[in-house]
Amino acid sequence: MDKQAFSRRDMVQLLGVGSIASAVLPTAACAADQPKRKLGYAIVGLGSYATRQIMPRIKECEFARLTALVSGTPEKLERYGSEYNIPRTHRYSYAEYDRIRDNPDIDLVYVILPNSMHAEYSIRASQAGKHVLCEKPMAVSAAECEAMIAAARKANRKLMIGYRSRFEAHNRHAIELVRSGFAGTPALITAEHGFNAQPNQWRLDKPMSGGGSLMDIGIYSLNAARYLAGEEPAEISAMEYTDRSDPRFRTVEDRIDWQMRFPSGLIANCVSRYTSNHNAYRVTGDKGWVGLEPATSYAGQQMWVRANGKTEQRFVPALPKNQFVGQLDHFAECAMSGREPLVPGEEGLRDLRLIEAIYRSAREHRAVKLA
Amino acid sequence: MDKQAFSRRDMVQLLGVGSIASAVLPTAACAADQPKRKLGYAIVGLGSYATRQIMPRIKECEFARLTALVSGTPEKLERYGSEYNIPRTHRYSYAEYDRIRDNPDIDLVYVILPNSMHAEYSIRASQAGKHVLCEKPMAVSAAECEAMIAAARKANRKLMIGYRSRFEAHNRHAIELVRSGFAGTPALITAEHGFNAQPNQWRLDKPMSGGGSLMDIGIYSLNAARYLAGEEPAEISAMEYTDRSDPRFRTVEDRIDWQMRFPSGLIANCVSRYTSNHNAYRVTGDKGWVGLEPATSYAGQQMWVRANGKTEQRFVPALPKNQFVGQLDHFAECAMSGREPLVPGEEGLRDLRLIEAIYRSAREHRAVKLA
Numbered sequence: 001m002d003k004q005a006f007s008r009r010d011m012v013q014l015l016g017v018g019s020i021a022s023a024v025l026p027t028a029a030c031a032a033d034q035p036k037r038k039l040g041y042a043i044v045g046l047g048s049y050a051t052r053q054i055m056p057r058i059k060e061c062e063f064a065r066l067t068a069l070v071s072g073t074p075e076k077l078e079r080y081g082s083e084y085n086i087p088r089t090h091r092y093s094y095a096e097y098d099r100i101r102d103n104p105d106i107d108l109v110y111v112i113l114p115n116s117m118h119a120e121y122s123i124r125a126s127q128a129g130k131h132v133l134c135e136k137p138m139a140v141s142a143a144e145c146e147a148m149i150a151a152a153r154k155a156n157r158k159l160m161i162g163y164r165s166r167f168e169a170h171n172r173h174a175i176e177l178v179r180s181g182f183a184g185t186p187a188l189i190t191a192e193h194g195f196n197a198q199p200n201q202w203r204l205d206k207p208m209s210g211g212g213s214l215m216d217i218g219i220y221s222l223n224a225a226r227y228l229a230g231e232e233p234a235e236i237s238a239m240e241y242t243d244r245s246d247p248r249f250r251t252v253e254d255r256i257d258w259q260m261r262f263p264s265g266l267i268a269n270c271v272s273r274y275t276s277n278h279n280a281y282r283v284t285g286d287k288g289w290v291g292l293e294p295a296t297s298y299a300g301q302q303m304w305v306r307a308n309g310k311t312e313q314r315f316v317p318a319l320p321k322n323q324f325v326g327q328l329d330h331f332a333e334c335a336m337s338g339r340e341p342l343v344p345g346e347e348g349l350r351d352l353r354l355i356e357a358i359y360r361s362a363r364e365h366r367a368v369k370l371a
Numbered sequence: 372m373d374k375q376a377f378s379r380r381d382m383v384q385l386l387g388v389g390s391i392a393s394a395v396l397p398t399a400a401c402a403a404d405q406p407k408r409k410l411g412y413a414i415v416g417l418g419s420y421a422t423r424q425i426m427p428r429i430k431e432c433e434f435a436r437l438t439a440l441v442s443g444t445p446e447k448l449e450r451y452g453s454e455y456n457i458p459r460t461h462r463y464s465y466a467e468y469d470r471i472r473d474n475p476d477i478d479l480v481y482v483i484l485p486n487s488m489h490a491e492y493s494i495r496a497s498q499a500g501k502h503v504l505c506e507k508p509m510a511v512s513a514a515e516c517e518a519m520i521a522a523a524r525k526a527n528r529k530l531m532i533g534y535r536s537r538f539e540a541h542n543r544h545a546i547e548l549v550r551s552g553f554a555g556t557p558a559l560i561t562a563e564h565g566f567n568a569q570p571n572q573w574r575l576d577k578p579m580s581g582g583g584s585l586m587d588i589g590i591y592s593l594n595a596a597r598y599l600a601g602e603e604p605a606e607i608s609a610m611e612y613t614d615r616s617d618p619r620f621r622t623v624e625d626r627i628d629w630q631m632r633f634p635s636g637l638i639a640n641c642v643s644r645y646t647s648n649h650n651a652y653r654v655t656g657d658k659g660w661v662g663l664e665p666a667t668s669y670a671g672q673q674m675w676v677r678a679n680g681k682t683e684q685r686f687v688p689a690l691p692k693n694q695f696v697g698q699l700d701h702f703a704e705c706a707m708s709g710r711e712p713l714v715p716g717e718e719g720l721r722d723l724r725l726i727e728a729i730y731r732s733a734r735e736h737r738a739v740k741l742a
Binding site: 184269275276277288 | 555558559561563565567606608610612613614626628629630632636637638640642644646647648649655656657659736737738740
């Protein structure tokens with residue numbers, strides 16, 4: 001167990017410290033060489049997203065640093081271990097994974113594996129006493145999500161899902177504008193995500209991915225519709241089309257679009273595709289609309305709004321931290337302060353329950369009412 | 372029976388005349404004062420659309436002129452009869468309607484009445500030997516549409532539905548771009564239409580309108596999805612929400628959105644609203660997209676396209692005739708030449724069958740497969 005993390009959290013709670021700034025407590029271990037205490041991330045899975053998007057940005061973090069790597073490929077451990085100055089003692093194969101519990105430099109584990117491995121490697125990290133940040137989709141079933149939440153709770157550790165758009169300036173501003181009533185009462189959300197999937201990758205192998213475009217990119221439409229609506233859907237209806245003669249789609253779906261009716265009467269029309277490019281959403285109310293296109297890309301978001309019969313682009317100032325750094329730091333702060341993450345495991349579970357309902361609706365050609 | 376119209380059509384057929392230009396035959400009745408023969412329109416129903424959009428533009432027509440008015444309101448007959456120089460003998464109350472058969476100056480009847488009256492007044496016009504242009508929705512049920520088609524066929528007269536966007540430059544160019552493969556193989560169509568309905572009008576009274584936003588404005592989403600797809604849907608799934616405490620919506624629906632799956636695998640997500648403004652569509656394929664916003668307004672359409680990763684506005688040159696004049700002249704040409712209209716009664720019938728399927732799907736919370 002990570003006693004250090006425990007004691008920090010307990011101290012913060014004991015002191016009743018609310019703000020993050022004051023929650024950054026100096027510790028004996030790092031007070032000498034670092035002005036602020038930084039928690040250590042182990043990255044689990046050294047694929048493209050980890051190595052190209054996440055690892056290069058950890059150095060920009062205020063509250064976190066990269067301290068360990070986990071991979072099944074020795075060459076990757078060697079290459080990235082060397083590049084990021086990770087000592088050999090802090091490089092792990094999957095067989096050695098459970099030994100992270102004995103490494104006090106690892107406070108946080110970021111699971112960036114194929115979807116079907118999320119649950120196992122998150123649960124084992126929780127059991128090793130680490131706080132877990134897990135990529136979306138949280139897992140390949142709601143049942144797995146529930147097990148992950150239970151494991152983190154039992155270990156008294158945090159669990160967060162990598163919904164990075166919640167840390168992105170345009171998305172945050174869109175939510176604020178919608179909540180402020182800029183567009184009036186929201187009546188329609190359209191959310192569209194898709195791209196042309198490259199062949200021969202784990203995402204197209206259902207045992208690894210748990211599903212097709214919906215699990216991979218459609219989840220952005222789903223999650224955005226929920227954070228823009230600010231309420232949970234009451235009914236869902238989906239329609240799927242997949243050309244099974246396309247070798248990419250032998251086991252996973254290509255096109256799956258769905259409608260969600262929310263208790264307020266808001267209806268969301270969502271799109272998920274593996275054969276065309278889409279990255280946009282729009283919230284329309286009785287007074288106008290707020291939209292992003294692209295909406296959830298790594299960078300380059302653009303906001304367009306309409307009010308008083310006029311459509312215009314709206315400049316959104318950058319946040320001090322980009323979405324990747326914001327997410328990584330937020331989770332470190334939560335681990336330090338004991339605060340609940342903005343997008344905890346329960347948020348990932350809600351999406352997986354809806355994903356299951358979307359698949360069921362498409363399969364059974366009927367609407368699914370949600371509890 | 373309108374013997375003149377008969378003989379003109381017969382002559383054209385007899386002569387095997389194919390082109391419209393050569394089909395414009397001079398007649399004794401008008402050769403003196405008009406360089407080209409113009410057919411005469413009777414406008415049935417002097418509401419806002421008729422008096423503000425249609426009647427002022429008939430004077431721009433090449434092949435048609437305004438020759439008669441039909442209204443239940445004597446003041447309107449007096450006012451517009453005087454304004455448009457229509458002799459009293461060519462002004463009709465509904466009680467006098469069937470007497471149009473005896474007026475050789477009426478070749479074409481344009482029915483612009485509340486939806487529930489379309490079938491009756493179209494059928495009576497066919498029975499009076501006139502060619503019938505009827506506003507959309509064609510009627511309030513598919514059964515009524517079938518009766519209208521049968522009546523026109525029996526009378527050997529043309530029947531066309533007022534889908535004016537088919538005569539609008541941007542819509543025509545959008546269809547051409549999509550067909551040319553500009554966006555690749557179409558995979559997704561989104562089509563959204565809606566506005567804030569004003570209270571106290573026949574459109575909100577189901578016995579008059581036959582339905583709510585879907586009958587009135589959502590039909591633009593439906594029809595556009597079909598003309599952009601160039602195929603007919605195989606399955607339809609709809610979701611409705613209406614605040615029945617809103618006095619506008621005691622008998623008709625507000626929000627009704629639906630998905631349509633086409634045989635090619637194209638899925639269309641369509642929106643119909645009476646409480647928010649929408650007027651747009653977009654066709655996305657594997658190579659890019661083509662979109663209009665606004666798409667089906669009286670004027671001011673704008674086209675946006677995306678190809679090779681770049682989004683840009685595309686200027687579409689105006690057609691020699693605007694959509695209103697284009698529609699009015701096309702129908703006159705069809706009546707003269709015997710050619711089938713671009714949007715015949717069968718086109719309106721298809722929409723009504725789909726509208727019935729949309730209502731059924733929303734009511735039964737299940738997808739409806741189409742024959």
